[in-house]
Amino acid sequence: METALTDSLETTATISVRDLRVNYGEREILHGISFDVNRGETLVILGGSGSGKSTLLRTLVGLEKPSSGQIWIKGQDIAAIPPSEMDAIRKRIGMSFQGGALFGSMTVGENVALPLREHTRLEESTIEIMLRLKLEQVGLQGFEYYMPSQLSGGMKKRAAVARALAMDPEILFFDEPSAGLDPIIAAGIDQLILELKQAFRMTIIVVTHELASAYLIADRMVLIDKGNIVAIGTTEEMRASTQPRVRQFLDRVAEPEVSRELDYLQMLTEDRRSK
């Protein structure tokens, strides 16, 4: 087992988490968790509310400091490096967080260009081209002069994704990407995530409690409960799991309404694939 973990550190894993513990004050939220994220895969982090999903994501991108353990991102232990070096790593990852809203006083284009203006010395004309490209990637071509308040919920989410893509990250993190969106718009965001994976071969980590979405986008899933990993495996393995806590979580949410949504999502994907 030990050897297998070491091997994966050197080969396919883009992110390796080992014995990760995170506290808020006296209270431990993540109790020593370990897992790998392989290059180019979409890993979905599932779990009930308050189980520690957002805390895990925030820790992976360096916004929370672990109390112990290791987080290897592309061969560097980000739990051990000084904050100054974390900046360089953060430039290579994109984040789209639940609360990561757009700046209301800037146009959509300015929002998307912000990371480029902050972190690069690119010519203004180059930045203009890049921001249009990013907006195109998320299906928002022509919207650069709009204000965020003029966009629908789903479009705002897309614009935030465009901003996360600005620096051409190799790894993308999403926290509840379709929270608060109606099912059809949410399905569109799932499609966008699938496209980013397929067209740009990005490594994508998505936190969600939406099972329909998880089944659609995940290569592998990790189920977290109260700060511990209950199970990790491919979507098929999770579906077939007989572990009581996995069944409890997966079956609890699979109520009729959700299944209908799932059927709809599958239809969308098949429709895309057949094109």
Ligand SMILES: Nc1ncnc2c1ncn2[C@@H]1O[C@H](COP(=O)(O)OP(=O)(O)O)[C@@H](O)[C@H]1O
């Ligand atoms: N900044 C914080 N300070 C203190 N406690 C927090 C903070 N953020 C989250 N928590 C607590 O940590 C636990 C895990 O929260 P969170 O990671 O947001 O869970 P999830 O995203 O799975 O809903 C919850 O009990 C929550 O109340």
Ligand SMILES: [Mg+2]
């Ligand atoms: Mg959360």
